[in-house]
Amino acid sequence: DIVMTQSPDSLAVSLGERATINCKSSQSVLYSSNNKNYLAWYQQKPGQPPKLLIYWASTRESGVPDRFSGSGSGTDFTLTISSLQAEDVAVYYCHQYYTTPFTFGPGTKVEIK
Amino acid sequence: QVQLVESGGGVVQPGRSLRLSCAASGFTFSSYGMHWVRQAPGKGLEWVAIIWYDGSNKNYADSVKGRFTISRDNSKNTLYLQMNSLRAEDTALYYCAREGSSGYYYIDWGQGTLVTVSS
Numbered sequence: 245d246i247v248m249t250q251s252p253d254s255l256a257v258s259l260g261e262r263a264t265i266n267c268k269s270s271q272s273v274l275y276s277s278n279n280k281n282y283l284a285w286y287q288q289k290p291g292q293p294p295k296l297l298i299y300w301a302s303t304r305e306s307g308v309p310d311r312f313s314g315s316g317s318g319t320d321f322t323l324t325i326s327s328l329q330a331e332d333v334a335v336y337y338c339h340q341y342y343t344t345p346f347t348f349g350p351g352t353k354v355e356i357k
Numbered sequence: 358q359v360q361l362v363e364s365g366g367g368v369v370q371p372g373r374s375l376r377l378s379c380a381a382s383g384f385t386f387s388s389y390g391m392h393w394v395r396q397a398p399g400k401g402l403e404w405v406a407i408i409w410y411d412g413s414n415k416n417y418a419d420s421v422k423g424r425f426t427i428s429r430d431n432s433k434n435t436l437y438l439q440m441n442s443l444r445a446e447d448t449a450l451y452y453c454a455r456e457g458s459s460g461y462y463y464i465d466w467g468q469g470t471l472v473t474v475s476s
Binding site: 280282284286293294295296299300305337339341344345346347348349350351 | 404452462463
């Protein structure tokens with residue numbers, strides 16, 4: 245199984261400041277034949293289902309604010325919130341869909357400092 | 358708009374069975390693969406099962422293989438999860454999720470149905 249890890253477990257960021265979440269996979273999720281990274285990011289607010297933010301490691305889902313961006317390749321990935329807003333308080337999960345069993349990172353909790 | 362509405366959860370004793378349903382609307386259900394993903398109380402996300410758009414292929418997490426069966430009825434726009442031999446560790450909020458048109462990421466999620474396995 246591909247094990248996903250995230251760091252940090254939680255972070256507190258001031259409003260308007262940058263938040264950076266890291267995700268690492270135990271093996272590459274880059275498919276060489278199409279040069280795509282099979283990595284997605286989700287945001288989950290309390291009492292709500294997860295919401296897709298980013299797929300293919302860096303493609304923003306329609307309607308997602310452009311302050312959210314994804315980067316990385318192979319085994320190392322980053323989700324960046326360029327200017328944290330109050331509504332961004334949530335838990336963020338990375339997810340590999342390269343191979344079954346599909347697996348998620350443990351989550352990173354983002355709070356306001 | 359897309360709606361996924363899960364039902365069928367509840368409290369069940371260990372070893373018993375339960376069937377979850379997910380009613381889909383707002384999109385062409387028969388064109389999309391579907392998944393079940395669960396979340397134990399206060400914990401992270403765990404993928405449970407996938408079924409292809411036409412039901413021809415299915416795959417399961419090892420933790421549920423041989424006990425759970427995913428199925429779909431495209432004429433009723435409904436996804437199912439038959440859960441047998443339930444264990445305490447199956448206690449979770451079960452979400453159905455629609456995968457993307459180009460990959461197995463999840464573009465839509467239901468609100469979930471809670472399954473509690475307890476004696």
